[in-house]
Amino acid sequence: MPPAGPGPAAGQPHTPEQLPAVGQPPAPEPRPADADRRRFLTYLLAAPTLTVAARAGLDAVAPATARAAEAPPAPAAPPAAAPPSAPSQLLGLPGIPDIVDLGQALQVAGLPTAHLLVLEITTAGRAVLHLPRLEVGQGLTTTVAMMVAEELDARLTDVDVPLSDSRPDLLFNQLTGASNSVRTLYDPVRGAAAAARARLVTAAARRWSLPADTLRTADSAVTAPDGRRAGYGELAAEAAAVVVPAVPATPKPPEQRRVIGRPTGRIDARDIVTGRAKYAGDLAVPGAVPTVVARPSTINGTLASLDASAARAMPGVLAVVTVPTGVAVLAETFDQALKARDALRTSWNPGPVAALSDPDIRGKLRAAHAPFLIPPLLTQYVDGEFDFAFVNHAPMEVLTAIADVRPNRAEIWFAAQTPIVAQQTLAAELGLPQDAVTVHVVRGGGSFGRRLFYDAAVEAARISRAAGRPVKLMWTRNDDMRHGRMRPASHHRVRATYGLGQVLSYEHRAATVMTDFGHGLGEALTAAGFQLSVAGLSLAQAFFLLSQSNPYNVGIPTQLLAEVPLKIPTGSWRSVYSGTVRVADEIMMDELARRLGQDPVAFRRARLREPAGRTVLDTVARAGAWGRAMPAGQAQGIGYHAENGGRAAYLVEIDATDPRQPRVTKAVIAADVGTVINPTGLEAQLTGALIDGISVILQAGNHIDRGAVREGSFGDFHYARQRHTPPVVEIHLLPPSGPPGGAGELGVPAASAAVANAYARATGTSPRSFPINF
Known part of the structure; x- marks a missing residue:
């Protein structure tokens, strides 16, 4: 995509943003008359470079007439959901989704931690926003990068959107689902980027002793009327010292946008087609060996007997271990692991629905x-x-998870839509404190809801613990089709x-x-x-x-x-x-x-x-x-x-x-x-x-x-x-x-x-x- 065109002048006819000292609660911000129902405050985090966070208040379901423009932002909880026989249903009135839908409920749940979404401007001139969501091919990283580039007046190629590891501090704000990511991130991301831009402009104004409202921003730089130019990277350290910016730190009105709404190719497209984009199966975690699992003949069946002697004798086989879901084979290559799995002699107890077929x-x-x-x-x-x-969900990338479980810690890599709950579940399964389990969120090749669950990660952790070594577990297509969700x-x-x-x-x-x-x-x-x-x-x-x-x-x-x-x-x-x-x-x-x-x-x-x-x-x-x-x-x-x-x-x-x-x-x-x-x-x-x-x-x-x-x-x-x-x-x-x-x-x-x-x-x-x- 070509670089964004020249941005608006730094000065706007608004009252400059009033911010407290670093570490103090932000004060309420005046609200423009045409603002929507979300209000954002930005504040600095202690860091050697410019690091800005956004905090949001959302009047999720309150009518417009009931909202006070100057009131401190406080999340408004939706009403308790009514049972199916609620009067609104029986009288033909709008249903609950017409008042507050699932996405709005999830927005409300995420409000207390919205301020933990952080944007950093590095000395190398990169705008880095760690995304607490999963990229599974839906193009979310590109969308978020466009929002950052828009409000920051940065080149899209200067924006990085890596995926965050599991962050329990985010509470309910790291769940990818319910078509909710853009709705939830739209205002906090733009608010943080606008605040960063205001501080960069202020830093440049101080350096050049010029009025801030005479400066312009474009192409990841601040430009003075006389042509002097300073890139965001060289201003980052000075901008980190700006507490009260000299220009408004509010997102642009729609008529000034040059990136949002413009058809844009994916920022990761070249990496995907050239193989540089890394999925769980591409990661080279030291010591992690290829692993596959032999599974029951019916859904949720259990192992009745096992003879693994032939499999253990095959070339490249490193271990055979049993776990509740089947028999895992570890080998030097996936080809060896698959062949050894097929050589296992197993019998299985029927699962709980073995008597049922479609007509039943x-x-x-x-x-x-x-x-x-x-x-x-x-x-x-x-x-x-x-x-x-x-x-079946049938994502093109089969489920893959890497696990390295030690006596006092565990490290897991997989594509997780719900990494916080996955971390909690893994910790309980392994008998470890939650902070001893690290979940690295890796991009996924499709999901459609499948990666809301982390069964492959739990299974990989069990196998790693049983084998006493790191494993790279791959579910085959048959595994997920017949034993997945x-x-x-x-x-x-x-x-x-x-x-x-x-x-x-x-x-x-x-x-x-x-x-x-x-x-x-x-x-x-x-x-x-x-x-x-x-x-x-x-x-x-x-x-x-x-x-x-x-x-x-x-x-x-x-x-x-x-x-x-x-x-x-x-x-x-x-x-x-x-x-x-x-x-x-x-x-x-x-x-x-x-x-x-x-x-x-x-x-x-x-x-x-x-x-x-x-x-x-x-x-x-x-x-x-x-x-x-x-x-x-x-x-x-x-x-x-x-x-x-x-x-x-x-x-x-x-x-x-x-x-x-x-x-x-x-x-x-x-x-x-x-x-x-x-x-x-x-x-x-x-x-x-x-x-x-x-x-x-x-x-x-x-x-x-x-x-x-x-x-x-x-x-x-x-x-x-x-x-x-x-x-x-x-x-x-x-x-x-x-x-x-x-x-x-x-x-x-x-x-x-x-x-x-x-x-x-x-x-x-x-x-x-x-x-x-x-």
Whole structure:
């Protein structure tokens, strides 16, 4: 990317920022009339170079009229979550996510430690922000670097965004998930960078004895009217002595931005394609030897007998040890370890679900539903029942973890979305104090929710302890497919009543195999003020209520979650509940429109509660030429979803002339996610969501056969290949409409629904089980 253009003059017509001495609590800062609901204070940390932190206050759910502009910033806790039968649900009022969503709850939980996000300007002129989140290919490091470069008026190439090790001091502020990273980091990162820029300008003004408001910043340097120039690196030490800057330390107004909103390639792209980017499997930790594990024949089975004599005698084999999850083989190379693993003679005890297959699980899900409230005899109605299969996360980089466990300490390297909880769990497992366990967060090659869990790291630590040496553990694709975590299977019952052209009630009953949320989310929600025990909610129900909202006026809506506890490893898969709940809703919207004799887009548009949603829907319908004539066996489909402060609509065209070999031939996408930091990155996220939708609706899922996962690799887990992807994809990003919303999970429900609806229209069928070709 070319360097950013010249920044604004250093002086602005605002009152200079008033800061206390280093180490003292910051005083309240005047708030501009057009500021949003976040307020930031910056202060210096004791350091030889310029090191600035930002502290935030967030009025998460308080109405604007109740906020005092000059009051000290204090986190406002959201109301305790209501149970599923809350009056707001039964009266058809907005659901909880319309008031405070999951991302906002996580923002509140992170507020007490937001000031620990630190930006440093080094003497080498590098702007370094240690990121307390995980980079898994979503481009977060690029997005954060753009925010720093924008407010600092630095070259993007001068910004470094390394990943932070586990930091227990951050409490609930080091969790990567719920499309929350940009929403949470947007203001603190910009606040810290703006504060650093103000101090650099002040340092230059003092050096040159010039008024600070006559200086300009651009390209990582301060420039005087007479042409004198000082790079940020040479000013860093002097800037560290500035307590009260001579110019405002507030982020730029949108009209002055030159980096944010500009399509930008990833800052790590060259490193990725040249192999310089290091994943866990690339790290050369001294003494860490290749390790693989032989695993049970069924889910959560246990070892019955072992004969390892043949394996131990094979070339390169260093050790064979047993752990609760299987038998680990350590060798000089992975090839040797895999061959020795295959030479083990093992027998296994069956796991706790060895008697179950897909039909048994579907039966349990169907039996778990609460009855509908509206009897079918009282009005006209449309019923729908939908099955969704288990789905593996299948990140391209298989799970890898390095562990070096000693008697009095442990050091772990892996891609962790929840490193603090991982550190706590590892410490408890190893019988060590938490501060004796170091978790190094390494970039990951994809996640989609899989790396919220740290099972590979725990297993590596167990093996290292048992073998008495460092190990580099690799889960093969078969390991993760058959013994890792999956999106739970679910069954949905929906009943919509209607009359006189209107939808009168809408009841959605979702039953899922229990989702494991044991990765720290519950503690974060409690910290944000959601008293789960008081409300009588399970963590899953709280998550469900904070994330699920029907965006349409459909009379009296109710949404209820029932869980079936089975000992199957599950986890949050991209979009979590929305990836099935909202897909069923969108299919029902098509069927209701058909029953009422209305166009599906017009039917949705007339009922969308948000004007912004109608704009998104109008945009995609216009750009995709909705309603155009198509040959027999081909059709268009539409899907809409709003969540995490964003909204998206997908329009796809499908060729289902052969219903067993359907092909999405075109996709048009429209999205409004507030302020877009990097349009290129957002387009990549929305495109990835399209591929997910094509996959899980048409062909990709996991079967359970007598307690075992049938699929083992991409050879039989039929994720979309290049031949399944549309040759034409158009993306339309709406102009900024507020602070950034979440985007990582936004597109999957809308894309999935659009594919399902297009297939139904093309084939004249009403698919009820997904993936369709399973």
